[in-house]
Amino acid sequence: MRTPLPSWDAHYAAGRDFRPVLEEETATFDELVGAGNDRSALDIGCGTGGFARFLHGRGYTVLGIDYADAAIIRADSHSPQKAGISFACCDAEGDSWEDLPVFNLITCRLSYPFIENKKEFLNKVKTHLAPRGIFYVMTPIFDALPVGRKDTGVTAGETQELCSGWSTVEKSAIDPQHAIYALTL
Numbered sequence: 001m002r003t004p005l006p007s008w009d010a011h012y013a014a015g016r017d018f019r020p021v022l023e024e025e026t027a028t029f030d031e032l033v034g035a036g037n038d039r040s041a042l043d044i045g046c047g048t049g050g051f052a053r054f055l056h057g058r059g060y061t062v063l064g065i066d067y068a069d070a071a072i073i074r075a076d077s078h079s080p081q082k083a084g085i086s087f088a089c090c091d092a093e094g095d096s097w098e099d100l101p102v103f104n105l106i107t108c109r110l111s112y113p114f115i116e117n118k119k120e121f122l123n124k125v126k127t128h129l130a131p132r133g134i135f136y137v138m139t140p141i142f143d144a145l146p147v148g149r150k151d152t153g154v155t156a157g158e159t160q161e162l163c164s165g166w167s168t169v170e171k172s173a174i175d176p177q178h179a180i181y182a183l184t185l
Contacts, residue, residue: 028174029136032170032180033134036058036059036105037059039060040061040062040130041060042065043062044106044108045066045108045109045110046064046075046087047066049064052064056084060104060105062084062085064086065088067091072087072089092124093117093120097127103130104130104134106135107136107138108136109137112162113152114152122161129185132185136182138174138179138181139154141154159181162183168182168183169184170184
Protein backbone atom coordinates (compact mmCIF):
# COMPACT_ATOMS: atom_id res chain seq x y z
CA MET A 1 0.00 0.00 0.00
CA ARG A 2 1.24 3.45 -0.93
CA THR A 3 2.53 5.65 1.89
CA PRO A 4 0.05 8.55 2.27
CA LEU A 5 1.27 12.03 1.34
CA PRO A 6 0.78 13.44 4.87
CA SER A 7 3.26 10.82 6.14
CA TRP A 8 5.92 11.93 3.64
CA ASP A 9 5.30 15.62 4.34
CA ALA A 10 5.59 14.97 8.09
CA HIS A 11 8.79 12.96 7.53
CA TYR A 12 10.47 15.83 5.66
CA ALA A 13 8.96 18.65 7.75
CA ALA A 14 10.48 16.99 10.85
CA GLY A 15 13.92 17.40 9.27
CA ARG A 16 14.34 13.71 8.46
CA ASP A 17 16.13 12.51 5.36
CA PHE A 18 17.41 9.34 3.78
CA ARG A 19 20.77 7.71 3.19
CA PRO A 20 23.39 10.10 1.77
CA VAL A 21 25.42 9.18 -1.30
CA LEU A 22 28.36 7.14 0.04
CA GLU A 23 31.73 6.30 -1.56
CA GLU A 24 30.60 2.86 -2.75
CA GLU A 25 27.61 4.32 -4.58
CA THR A 26 29.69 7.15 -6.04
CA ALA A 27 32.24 4.70 -7.46
CA THR A 28 29.50 2.45 -8.85
CA PHE A 29 27.63 5.39 -10.39
CA ASP A 30 30.81 6.66 -12.04
CA GLU A 31 31.53 3.18 -13.43
CA LEU A 32 28.01 2.34 -14.67
CA VAL A 33 26.66 5.76 -15.65
CA GLY A 34 29.47 8.31 -15.80
CA ALA A 35 29.69 12.06 -16.15
CA GLY A 36 26.79 14.14 -17.40
CA ASN A 37 28.55 16.43 -19.86
CA ASP A 38 25.48 18.70 -19.78
CA ARG A 39 23.08 15.83 -20.49
CA SER A 40 19.65 15.90 -18.88
CA ALA A 41 18.55 13.93 -15.81
CA LEU A 42 15.25 13.39 -14.03
CA ASP A 43 15.57 12.43 -10.36
CA ILE A 44 12.33 10.75 -9.29
CA GLY A 45 11.56 10.79 -5.58
CA CYS A 46 14.30 13.37 -5.05
CA GLY A 47 13.38 14.04 -1.43
CA THR A 48 15.48 16.93 -0.14
CA GLY A 49 17.57 16.96 -3.31
CA GLY A 50 20.75 15.23 -2.18
CA PHE A 51 21.05 12.93 -5.20
CA ALA A 52 19.93 15.69 -7.59
CA ARG A 53 22.80 17.83 -6.27
CA PHE A 54 25.13 14.82 -6.67
CA LEU A 55 24.04 14.50 -10.33
CA HIS A 56 24.44 18.24 -10.90
CA GLY A 57 27.95 18.04 -9.47
CA ARG A 58 28.71 15.34 -12.04
CA GLY A 59 27.67 17.58 -14.93
CA TYR A 60 23.97 16.80 -15.41
CA THR A 61 21.20 19.34 -15.88
CA VAL A 62 18.73 18.02 -13.32
CA LEU A 63 15.04 18.17 -12.61
CA GLY A 64 14.25 16.64 -9.22
CA ILE A 65 10.64 15.67 -8.53
CA ASP A 66 8.96 14.46 -5.37
CA TYR A 67 5.46 13.71 -4.17
CA ALA A 68 5.89 15.70 -0.93
CA ASP A 69 5.77 19.51 -0.85
CA ALA A 70 7.88 19.54 2.32
CA ALA A 71 10.66 17.67 0.50
CA ILE A 72 10.65 20.12 -2.42
CA ILE A 73 10.73 23.10 -0.05
CA ARG A 74 13.85 21.67 1.61
CA ALA A 75 15.43 20.73 -1.74
CA ASP A 76 14.93 24.29 -3.01
CA SER A 77 16.39 25.75 0.18
CA HIS A 78 19.56 23.64 -0.23
CA SER A 79 20.01 24.60 -3.89
CA PRO A 80 19.11 28.28 -4.16
CA GLN A 81 19.24 29.75 -7.66
CA LYS A 82 21.69 27.24 -9.09
CA ALA A 83 21.65 27.07 -12.86
CA GLY A 84 21.10 23.56 -14.16
CA ILE A 85 19.16 22.18 -11.18
CA SER A 86 15.49 22.61 -10.36
CA PHE A 87 12.81 20.93 -8.28
CA ALA A 88 9.07 20.40 -8.69
CA CYS A 89 6.30 18.78 -6.72
CA CYS A 90 5.04 15.90 -8.84
CA ASP A 91 3.52 12.50 -8.17
CA ALA A 92 5.62 10.45 -10.59
CA GLU A 93 3.18 7.59 -10.39
CA GLY A 94 -0.15 9.41 -10.46
CA ASP A 95 0.53 12.59 -12.46
CA SER A 96 0.83 12.79 -16.23
CA TRP A 97 4.31 12.96 -17.71
CA GLU A 98 2.94 14.59 -20.88
CA ASP A 99 4.75 17.89 -20.27
CA LEU A 100 8.07 16.29 -19.32
CA PRO A 101 10.78 16.16 -21.98
CA VAL A 102 12.93 13.16 -22.82
CA PHE A 103 15.93 12.65 -20.52
CA ASN A 104 19.34 11.04 -20.96
CA LEU A 105 19.22 9.70 -17.42
CA ILE A 106 16.30 8.95 -15.13
CA THR A 107 17.05 8.01 -11.54
CA CYS A 108 14.95 6.42 -8.84
CA ARG A 109 17.11 6.25 -5.73
CA LEU A 110 15.57 4.57 -2.69
CA SER A 111 12.05 5.27 -4.00
CA TYR A 112 11.32 2.43 -6.44
CA PRO A 113 9.89 0.07 -3.76
CA PHE A 114 7.20 2.67 -2.98
CA ILE A 115 5.84 2.66 -6.55
CA GLU A 116 2.60 0.64 -6.54
CA ASN A 117 1.99 0.13 -10.26
CA LYS A 118 5.52 -0.66 -11.35
CA LYS A 119 4.57 -1.81 -14.85
CA GLU A 120 2.86 1.48 -15.72
CA PHE A 121 5.65 3.46 -14.05
CA LEU A 122 8.34 1.60 -16.03
CA ASN A 123 6.45 2.35 -19.25
CA LYS A 124 6.52 6.06 -18.37
CA VAL A 125 10.25 5.84 -17.69
CA LYS A 126 10.97 4.06 -20.99
CA THR A 127 8.96 6.57 -23.04
CA HIS A 128 10.86 9.48 -21.44
CA LEU A 129 14.37 8.14 -21.93
CA ALA A 130 16.44 9.23 -24.90
CA PRO A 131 17.83 6.47 -27.15
CA ARG A 132 20.53 4.64 -25.15
CA GLY A 133 19.33 6.51 -22.08
CA ILE A 134 19.91 4.97 -18.66
CA PHE A 135 17.45 4.25 -15.86
CA TYR A 136 19.42 4.19 -12.60
CA VAL A 137 17.82 2.51 -9.60
CA MET A 138 19.42 2.21 -6.17
CA THR A 139 17.26 0.13 -3.89
CA PRO A 140 17.21 -2.00 -0.77
CA ILE A 141 16.72 -5.73 -1.39
CA PHE A 142 13.71 -7.27 0.38
CA ASP A 143 15.36 -10.59 1.29
CA ALA A 144 18.39 -8.85 2.84
CA LEU A 145 16.44 -6.47 5.08
CA PRO A 146 15.40 -7.00 8.70
CA VAL A 147 11.73 -7.80 9.24
CA GLY A 148 10.73 -4.25 10.21
CA ARG A 149 12.18 -2.74 7.01
CA LYS A 150 11.14 -5.27 4.37
CA ASP A 151 8.50 -2.90 2.97
CA THR A 152 11.32 -0.58 1.84
CA GLY A 153 12.93 -3.21 -0.42
CA VAL A 154 12.22 -4.84 -3.78
CA THR A 155 11.32 -8.51 -4.00
CA ALA A 156 12.83 -10.98 -6.48
CA GLY A 157 9.70 -10.70 -8.63
CA GLU A 158 9.85 -6.90 -8.62
CA THR A 159 13.53 -7.06 -9.57
CA GLN A 160 12.70 -9.36 -12.48
CA GLU A 161 9.99 -6.94 -13.65
CA LEU A 162 12.40 -3.99 -13.27
CA CYS A 163 15.07 -5.68 -15.41
CA SER A 164 12.76 -6.80 -18.25
CA GLY A 165 12.76 -5.10 -21.64
CA TRP A 166 16.11 -3.30 -21.56
CA SER A 167 18.96 -3.68 -24.05
CA THR A 168 21.48 -3.92 -21.22
CA VAL A 169 21.11 -4.56 -17.50
CA GLU A 170 23.99 -3.94 -15.13
CA LYS A 171 23.72 -4.72 -11.42
CA SER A 172 26.09 -4.01 -8.59
CA ALA A 173 25.67 -4.74 -4.89
CA ILE A 174 27.02 -1.77 -2.95
CA ASP A 175 26.53 -3.41 0.44
CA PRO A 176 24.70 -6.52 1.70
CA GLN A 177 21.30 -4.76 1.69
CA HIS A 178 21.43 -2.45 -1.37
CA ALA A 179 21.82 -2.93 -5.11
CA ILE A 180 22.22 -0.58 -8.03
CA TYR A 181 20.71 -1.27 -11.45
CA ALA A 182 21.78 0.65 -14.56
CA LEU A 183 19.26 -0.21 -17.25
CA THR A 184 19.83 1.00 -20.82
CA LEU A 185 17.25 1.30 -23.59
